[in-house]
Amino acid sequence: RKEVEQDPGPFNVPEGATVAFNCTYSNSASQSFFWYRQDCRKEPKLLMSVYSSGNEDGRFTAQLNRASQYISLLIRDSKLSDSATYLCVVNGGNTPLVFGKGTRLSVIA
């Protein structure tokens, strides 16, 4: 089983739609979880950390389910500028952060 798994997409959604990404992780000892955004040919940038109680930042909501070992990212009212690849990132206990391969989102006018 891969350490961090994501649906590669692409997810093609119209502007204004709500879209959700899921990510599963294999290391039950993981303590830190993040979502990054990567634009085409650019470096990844931190979108938000994921806390146990779930957290929200504007149109973005992140949730963690430790029992099932998955995290999710919900984007409401999608904008064209949300088009990017979204990377799920998990700390590996005794190893550095582990990055998923990413889910590509295209928001269409």
Add this chain to the structure above:
Amino acid sequence: DGGITQSPKYLFRKEGQNVTLSCEQNLNHDAMYWYRQDPGQGLRLIYYSQIVNDFQKGDIAEGYSVSREKKESFPLTVTSAQKNPTAFYLCASNGQSLGNQPQHFGDGTRLSIL
């Protein structure tokens, strides 16, 4: 402004040549990392360093070498032993490698073979 600076932005390597990618940070971070990203693929860890004068191999260290003589600097050398070096190379840093802090990235170096 604090950040991570990678140079050059684009680099071309001839057959049999070693090339060195620069990474400098002024964030006072202890831990630094090098990743490789191939088109349409995820990030793969090459090397990381938790502290000055110490570094560990990542998942794909063969054909690469690093040094960490200063806290701010973590250069990566792509040696001639790396037969397929064409990729996007990303340097990152955070406060501690095994802790709970997110990593911050430089804007990358694109390496191609001539």
